[in-house]
Amino acid sequence: MIGIAVIGYGYWGPNLVRNFSLVDDARVVAVVDQRPEQRATVERLYPTVQTYADPADMLLNPDVDAVVIATPVSSHFELSMQALQAGKHVMVEKPMTSTVADGEKLVAEAAERGLTLMVDHTFIYTSAVRKIHELVGDGQLGELYYYDSVRVNLGLFQHDVSVLWDLAVHDLSIMDFLLGQSPTSVAATGIAHVEGQPVNMAYLTCFFEGSTIAHFHVNWLAPVKVRQTLICGSERMVVFDDLEASEKVKVYDKGIVLGDPDQIGFEPRVGYRTGDMWAPRLDVTEALRVEAEHFVDCINTGSTPESDGAAGLRIVRILEAATTSLGLQGAPVEI
Amino acid sequence: MIGIAVIGYGYWGPNLVRNFSLVDDARVVAVVDQRPEQRATVERLYPTVQTYADPADMLLNPDVDAVVIATPVSSHFELSMQALQAGKHVMVEKPMTSTVADGEKLVAEAAERGLTLMVDHTFIYTSAVRKIHELVGDGQLGELYYYDSVRVNLGLFQHDVSVLWDLAVHDLSIMDFLLGQSPTSVAATGIAHVEGQPVNMAYLTCFFEGSTIAHFHVNWLAPVKVRQTLICGSERMVVFDDLEASEKVKVYDKGIVLGDPDQIGFEPRVGYRTGDMWAPRLDVTEALRVEAEHFVDCINTGSTPESDGAAGLRIVRILEAATTSLGLQGAPVEI
Amino acid sequence: MIGIAVIGYGYWGPNLVRNFSLVDDARVVAVVDQRPEQRATVERLYPTVQTYADPADMLLNPDVDAVVIATPVSSHFELSMQALQAGKHVMVEKPMTSTVADGEKLVAEAAERGLTLMVDHTFIYTSAVRKIHELVGDGQLGELYYYDSVRVNLGLFQHDVSVLWDLAVHDLSIMDFLLGQSPTSVAATGIAHVEGQPVNMAYLTCFFEGSTIAHFHVNWLAPVKVRQTLICGSERMVVFDDLEASEKVKVYDKGIVLGDPDQIGFEPRVGYRTGDMWAPRLDVTEALRVEAEHFVDCINTGSTPESDGAAGLRIVRILEAATTSLGLQGAPVEI
Amino acid sequence: MIGIAVIGYGYWGPNLVRNFSLVDDARVVAVVDQRPEQRATVERLYPTVQTYADPADMLLNPDVDAVVIATPVSSHFELSMQALQAGKHVMVEKPMTSTVADGEKLVAEAAERGLTLMVDHTFIYTSAVRKIHELVGDGQLGELYYYDSVRVNLGLFQHDVSVLWDLAVHDLSIMDFLLGQSPTSVAATGIAHVEGQPVNMAYLTCFFEGSTIAHFHVNWLAPVKVRQTLICGSERMVVFDDLEASEKVKVYDKGIVLGDPDQIGFEPRVGYRTGDMWAPRLDVTEALRVEAEHFVDCINTGSTPESDGAAGLRIVRILEAATTSLGLQGAPVEI
Secondary structure (H helix, E strand, O other): OEEEEEEEOOOOOOHHHHHHHOOOOOOEEEOOOOHHHHHHHHHHHOOOOOOOOOOOHHHOOOOOEEEEOOOOOHHHHHHHHHHHHHEEEEEEEEEOOOOOHHHHHHHHHHHOOOOOOEEEEEEOOOOHHHHHHHHHHHOOOOOOEEEEEEEEOOOOOOOOOOOOHHHHHHHHHHHHHHHOOOOOOOOOOOEEEOOOOOOEEEEEEOOOOOOOOEEEEEOEEEEEEEEEEEEEOOOEEEEEEEEOOOOOOOEEEEEEEEEHHHOOOOOEEEEEEEEEEEEEOOOOOOOHHHHHHHHHHHHHHHOOOOOEEEHHHHHHHHHHHHHHHHHOOOOEEEO | OEEEEEOOOOOOOOHHHHHHHHOOEEEEEEEEEEOHHHHHHHHOOOOOEEEEEHHHHOOOOOOOOOEOOOHHHHHHHHHHHHHHHOOOEEEEEEOOOOOHHHHHHHHHHHHOOOOOEEEEEHHHHHHHHHHHHHHHOOOOOOOOOEEEEEEEEEOOOOOOOOOOHHHHHHHHHHHHHOOOOOOOEEEEEEEEEOOOOOOOEEEEEEEOOOOOEEEEEEEEEEEEEEEHHHHHHHHOOEEEOOOOOOOOOOEEEEEEEEEEOOOOOOOOEEEEEEEEEEEEOOOOOOOHHHHHHHHHHHHHHOOOOOHHHHHHHHHHHHHHHHHHHOOOOOEEOOO | EEEEEEEEEOOHEEEEEEHHHHOEEEEEEEEOOOOOOHHHHHHHOOOOOOOEEOOOHHHOOOOOOOEEOOHHHHHHHHHHHHHHHHHOOOEOOOOOOOOOOHHHHHHHHHHOOHEEEHHHEEHHHHHHHHHHHHHHHHOOOOOOEEEEEEEEEOOOOOOOOOHHHHHHHHHHHHHHHHHHHEEEEEEEEEEEOOOOOOHHHHHHEEEEEOOOEEEEEEEEEEEEEEEEEEEEEOOEEEEOOOOOOOOOOEEEEEEEEEOOOOOOOOOOOOEEEEEEEEEOOOOOHHHHHHHHHHHHHHHOOOOOOOOEHHHHHHHHHHHHHHHHHHHHHOOEEEE | OEEEEEOOOOOHHHHHHHHOEEEEEEEEEEEEEEOOOHHHHHHHHHOOEEEEHHHHHHOOOOOOOOOEEEEOOHHHHHHHHHHHOOEEEEEEEEEEEEEEEEEOOOOOOOHHHOOEEEEEEEEOOOHHHHHHHHHOOOOHHHHHHHHEEEEEEEEOOOOOOHHHHHHHHHHHHHHHHHHOOOOEEEEEEEEEOOOOOOOOEEEEEEOOOOOEEEEEEHHHHHHHEEEEEEEEEEEEEEEEEOOOOOOOEEEEEEEOOOOOOOOOOOOOOOEEEEOOOOOOOOOOOHHHHHHHHHHHOOOOOOOOOOOOOEEEEHOOOOHHHHHHHHHHOOOEOOO
């Protein structure tokens, strides 16, 4: 039975507590939050859970085996490092850290101590993304041509991080999972419409070895909500629309057809073919539940989480390079 | 009565002939196409129209007052220049020319000879775009924050021009018309998935003075057709979806709200407000008909077309710079 | 402070308990459910609430001022009558009773005792329906021509009531609220696809005085979920789509235009006009919260609920007549 | 080479002339229209086609082998009968005639003379309907449960026929083709909102042997355009949305699951299952072209058209019974 402590009981924390409460091999033993009213809510809903104002006090609790961190990004590194140094396994919200340097330290610390370090890349545990992963793995899409996502709506402006660190992190974690390779360089553009506030809309291109490319549009200032991703391969193309109630994943049997390049005197012409569309049935399990069980299972078995520290670090590398490129009006930055 | 000659009777030419045939003050007197079967079609449908295989022969026809050019981009400059030098008014397909240098020569030639030079930026004559133009002009959107468009589908790969010159040209002409200002620099990324073929998907950012930004996603290799543009201002936001049958333009009374920056000790917080949505009724007149009448009217009155050579040149400047940036993996290029 | 007891803690009961808990002038003092596991859940979540297996025991509790009944339809009459006879105010799930005769008895009993009797017609407390009600009341739709609704999806077959009593009851309560008049006769068709089970799809027409008509399609066996209502008047038309995330109510400035009937020799021709579409902003308050406050307010002030027993009875009258017509393959039945 | 004459060059006639012009084994030799300006248009576009003001004159033309009739319904019988009596094959617009009696006479006349009589049920020649027909024929839908269609928009009020004869005729012809059986009785409701004008909105239920049912909503007075049909079977369900640009036909692997009725003491419970969705690729051939070729082929080979006089008569029978039921406020009428 793994004892879980959750740090941060704001927007996401309650979901974490609820889902870890449902995991067979785990129990939530502690919740940390500076705000008395948040602690009071926990005490009312979960009388058996111990609450703390200070994470340091919680770390002294011997019933805590693992710490789940759902605080603002700026505190991820310090809290994770303290937990690891106290011998606790760690699951931390995305993005894992604010800098690559901090991320590397966490990965090294966890490795040295033989502790599980996992990043909460929730989307890769959804049935939609796992179904696409399966299609990619089976080779059904063929050679991957591009990944294109749009994640925009009228949303709260964060005041400590740009929209890239707030929204693109979701899509980068999906891309990382599906493509299984990392970009070699990035180019990003964007703008802050409110003086003194972070960049509220951004466009990010990731370049890969070969002819794969990825692009992300993230925006806090859009009149309509869009959550659409295109994943295009040489054999099939996928549209992943997270706002669709039932058919979130659509697979199109479409593609280009090349003429015969050996016919001298004729350039290879590019035609296209269209076939059926297919929307696979998706499970309705809550992703966070699947993820919570995976974290506990990794602790118990010593296996590596699908969204381990290395994955978290890969995402932070991209975000850090993207931020640099953003300051250079899109000039490419190598990773 | 203005005598019109159309050069190129392929995909777009028939629309030009049909629409100019309906203009009161004009008549189509000549059609030029190298292909005998295309000339035969014209002869059957329009027995009174003279057909030519060679544009030079047509230019000798004294009944021709104006030439409308619907041929591949690479021939735009030469055909337009010949027509102007023969004393004919010119309406040429977009993009106006393949290079800025050629575009400048055309604009100069037309000015010197006092001839009308117009570029077929069809979209700016649609009722949807004109309605948005009216809203922008009335100040209903407030200060313009951004222009974002997506124009993707599974389409024919052109073999002489990249997707930017083929598709982005539409959106750049709309942006140019609506924003009324030109970008100071651009950054573009993209890729060619078929070796030896042009770039088939591209992302283009345009930077302006102040905090206005524009972005374009154009793509010949997408499983679904998308024609969506967001135009966001400080007061209202517009969604222009050209695939909607009836409500192509939706105006959202939404925006951000800033906290009081004078409250010392409190940073200006960014909230948002949501109000009604409104879809104005749009006329159903065919844009090309409106445009044809405008061209004839400009010839008759000597007034400047809304999509004159200068507008065509502004678009070519952006495309040329974008192509340079594309080769530099997104590095910004000044205009 | 009004003491509330909720009978039935199944699908809807938890929502009732949660919402009444949030009403200032009320507190939930008792919950009744035969199932021990349901009572245990209540005891865990709401330690101060008294639970009962038998409603009769609860009715002896002097802290209970009002009873909210969320049980299967067949028990509505008996439980409501017992509560009224025990001097408790009653809010009962829709449909109010299984028969008109039972409904009349409840209405009479409540009137005689001066108790509040309310039916949970939740939809009339939604911001969408209230906005349409406002438009109708302001005369913005003009003369009402028709009400047409479709409520279909793949849903659980009830085994005690037909799809009319399960689904059409929602739409009939909205229609009753919006039109403010009752049908004079009805005609219904439908079928049971599973032998021995209730009718699982049905079509119901309601005829009114004048030229207003209403129609309802309800269906448990449809591949897609549809929740769409058209409300058409002589001046404007409304589309109410409950599955839309934000623009649930769309108002179309469209209609027919009659030619001049006085022009002798010419029949009055019917043309049409189209204008703008407008989607008013809607509040996001939960309807059940509004309704709970309304019930408590009616108890405190003695005012008549918007969905009082008379409204509940009107709906049961339609359902009873519709069931008769259904057995006659659509033959009209007067009300 | 079959010589074709088209009577009526209004809305649909030009499509007929254009498509028959493209059929290899046919040529359009004559067009009949009372209006001089319509004849002038034909003469300009098709110089080799002979035009007539009077059908009787055209029938004397020995080059005419077959007559295609695209006039108002009220003239269908007389014109078709004259053509048959002149020894011409006939293709007539839907509905075939205004009465069953007239329809029977046409069918008998054609049979006696060994002439081809076909009704222009265009929809059954579309790739969408043919694909659904194939699925039904293969048994992929299982036992057919219901057919439900909605065909509404803001459209021109006809002044000689009700909306049933104008719009439902489309859906009835599709249903007739797909179900392969005829209803035993019908029930219809509806209303005329403009005094002295035909019924402008109607609801029609068709009852069949067994537990199949069909329903149609047709309406000239709706704010939005809907063209949606559900075809539901025990194994799969189809949504046919004619307004979808590409995925007009969607097949859902969904249905109900019955519990074991042999388990004594337990009633058969009805659950449901959901699986994948699949949208088959559809050909893009124009239906009218396919139909024109089929007509010519039937004439040449003597085979029976898929939409022969018998099919046309079945539809007229339903429409006639529906009109009777409409006058009885939905009372069922046997066929």
